[in-house]
Amino acid sequence: MKTFFTRTASALVFVAVMLGGILWADYTFFLLFFLIGCLALQEYFKLLRLIDTDYAAISSWHKWGITIAGAAIILTFTGKNFEIGHIATGLIGWWITVIFLLILPLGDVLLSKDFSLKNIGYSAIGLLYVIIPFGLLIHIRLNAINIHYTANDVGTAPGWLIPLLLLIFIWINDTMAYIVGSLIGRTPFFPAISPKKTMEGSVGGMILAVATAGIYGYFWGQQYLALQHWLALAGIAAIFGTIGDLIESKLKRMAGVKDSGRIMPGHGGFLDRFDSLLLAAPFAWIYVQFFMMA
Known part of the structure; x- marks a missing residue:
């Protein structure tokens, strides 16, 4: 029970700090x-x-x-x-x-x-x-002012939107992969690197992350972001985020440790929290440069 409360408290602090830094201003995002x-x-x-x-x-x-x-x-x-x-x-x-x-x-x-x-x-x-x-x-x-967010407008959404969506899509993918894997997971997915991951869970998490983005984007989100961008960014976060998680898991296995650090009680270190983002961010940047920039 003590571990549960510790994990919950540190997670709430983490979310508060992340949202404050991302949403407050350009300089807080940078810092x-x-x-x-x-x-x-x-x-x-x-x-x-x-x-x-x-x-x-x-x-x-x-x-x-x-x-x-x-x-x-x-x-x-x-x-x-x-x-x-x-x-x-x-x-x-x-x-x-x-x-x-x-x-x-x-x-x-x-x-x-x-x-x-x-x-x-x-x-x-x-x-x-x-x-x-x-x-x-x-x-x-x-550089958000130069981004085509919708079909007709440039810079109509806040600059923090795409980075925040990447983090949200990664979280949805991880959560759905865990749930689907727990329910129907049978086939090991890279067992030598991450024994608990299953093929069913990983694929299910990716599909549900993209589906969630598509549903929200279609019904409520097109005033902020064109539907194809919702789908593409969710796909990038799910696919490359999963690969990024596996890469960091491989490094930790080679090092013989469970977590990369102890900055967050019960949640590990910074690499543990942002391993998916490390690979998803470059591919999201490439997508923005080639398909969203004015």
Whole structure:
């Protein structure tokens, strides 16, 4: 019972913080996912140190250098939307990123006892896997005015709509997959990675997520988003969100841990909470750029 109340309380706090950050303003949206991205990157480092002990030997210079580079990369996605001393934060982010990515290998050669290109590769993958998706999500939010939300209008919906819908569709997919899997799940779905997932549950969750989006979009949502966008974004969230969950499960299995972190009592870490979003966000960004941008 104590565990139930702990999980419920932490979930309510999590939802409140997420909704506040997403809905309040552009800068709160940026700050929210900036912090999530940087902290999730630290959890990725922790998993890598457990997977490959060679990575545990990286210098403090490498660890904090790649963290600063990751933070700077997220900053680049703000473009000209924010300024510090009349200088666009996106430009500041670009300069910091370039400087650190250039001098980081040099510092590694000079400061590390055992210089390893493999470790640099691990860190680079971390930037692609963890940092870029959150940056792309911020880019969608801050460039919402150029998005075709409906057939005839541009920028008629709030900028937070698409990122929030991705999170909602991922949640619906996960919830429906759990329910369907519990009721009729028989066939294991990648048992070596996630033994509890079933094919019936995964497919059922995807179908019900898209169906829910389609029904809501058809009857109530077309004033905000064209029906095909409801369906496409739900499909992206369901399909790529499921793959993203499997990828993180594989990393945790390789590391021999149940959760990536303990930031949320009873719910794990940031990677656990946003593993689906890490893969769904880039594909949603591609969809927005090719099919929704003015």
